[in-house]
Amino acid sequence: MTKLQPLLTADELVDFFCEAFPGQDRSAHDFVEIKSGFLRLRNSAKHAMLRPGGIISGPTQMAVADRAAYAVILAHIGIVPMAVTSNLNMSFLRGVEARDFYADAQLIKLGRRLATVDVRLWQDDESTVVAQSTVTYAIPDQ
Amino acid sequence: MTKLQPLLTADELVDFFCEAFPGQDRSAHDFVEIKSGFLRLRNSAKHAMLRPGGIISGPTQMAVADRAAYAVILAHIGIVPMAVTSNLNMSFLRGVEARDFYADAQLIKLGRRLATVDVRLWQDDESTVVAQSTVTYAIPDQ
């Protein structure tokens, strides 16, 4: 995977996401780092749905993982809006407090038809993983 | 699993969900059927986030699956708000059109500490499954 190079900048990605999901504001797509095979997304609690216990809900975490996977793929293949999730598996490991958390998305395989991404959600410290997700996207013929 | 009996009615469940997720209106929790080991949730496109292609987004589908799993578990053990998702796996099989769709949640195992639920999302016809999810919840000591 060492030869993968991002084709899009964070700004270009944000432009796409704002157009694709019109109800959301620009700060919902805070791609703080994009490099070979990798993307980091910062998430503010203000966009999150809370669940009983005052912690960030599972669906919010899954939405973030799915978004980070979509973003890292598009960053490397260009804008292909009809790439769609075909499988997502998520393990919830720790409660996520109602403050900033991060999603680190790493391309494990970028094939012609399928891309698989490992996404780790963490809070406070990279080594404190709060959830792990493996996401597969189907990429349409272009 | 034949001896499982729901402890809560649909109305009691809706009351809980409205309290637990204050931002959502009553129609977001449309439990149309609850019976032994089973719950059916109707979803209107008006609560859904759409994605490019005008179809219902993956995160919306995952949120629905997670909610149906939570609901069928609480229906059978009573109101235990701090039951939390520990794993969710979802296979997305077909595009989901922007109209009503359903989630059928079936308890596969209801243990003391863990409950596992099979959730199938379908549209138009029960046999046209648009997504399948297996959801595991951890149940706290009570």
Add this chain to the structure above:
Amino acid sequence: MTKLQPLLTADELVDFFCEAFPGQDRSAHDFVEIKSGFLRLRNSAKHAMLRPGGIISGPTQMAVADRAAYAVILAHIGIVPMAVTSNLNMSFLRGVEARDFYADAQLIKLGRRLATVDVRLWQDDESTVVAQSTVTYAIPDQ
């Protein structure tokens, strides 16, 4: 899925499996029922690897789920040896005793390129599910 019809009999499937996996004897492929969208595989403890505790190992259970999924797909599309597993998710729900157990494989979606199968392992009684698996196979162009 109501219009699916098996193209192969149990005997034809067993012939294929015996050829494809030469080290295994005929009784390892005991397809006791094949019908529209469905296949049941009986498993004898004699083919199983045990794990500490004297119970049937997780890898044995996964091998059985994968085999039942492969078999139900081939039963409905004919002999396509190069269909390969692309994803398998398994939840282990109860210990499996060292005696006969069954795998019920149900096609959830049979597409041109991907097939998704729900597999439930049970012992003694169909309603006592010991493990649930969702298996996706990629089907090559033919």
Add this chain to the structure above:
Amino acid sequence: MTKLQPLLTADELVDFFCEAFPGQDRSAHDFVEIKSGFLRLRNSAKHAMLRPGGIISGPTQMAVADRAAYAVILAHIGIVPMAVTSNLNMSFLRGVEARDFYADAQLIKLGRRLATVDVRLWQDDESTVVAQSTVTYAIPDQ
């Protein structure tokens, strides 16, 4: 996870696996590296089941992932034979040729009751991941 320290050496682990799975020879448990939160297992094609196409079967890959996860957990908590897999998800990314391949198991979370491990299978080069698996083990009260 930086403070995790292995409690067992490779030799002690091999001894346990040889006792626990009596049918297998010592070379089936080739733990080539154990360090904080991490274990690498080398696998020879001679222990593998092949599938049509002459490649290493999916069940063999899952057995390897499950074993590597079990080993990395025991390496860090000591010999707890009744730790059992509760969930395993595997994405098969590339065909695995009938020669040596490796499994790198990394502890994502080591809790008191549950441990979650990311396992990557690779061949020839660490960056050529052939399969990714997330494995959760339930750890009994001790």
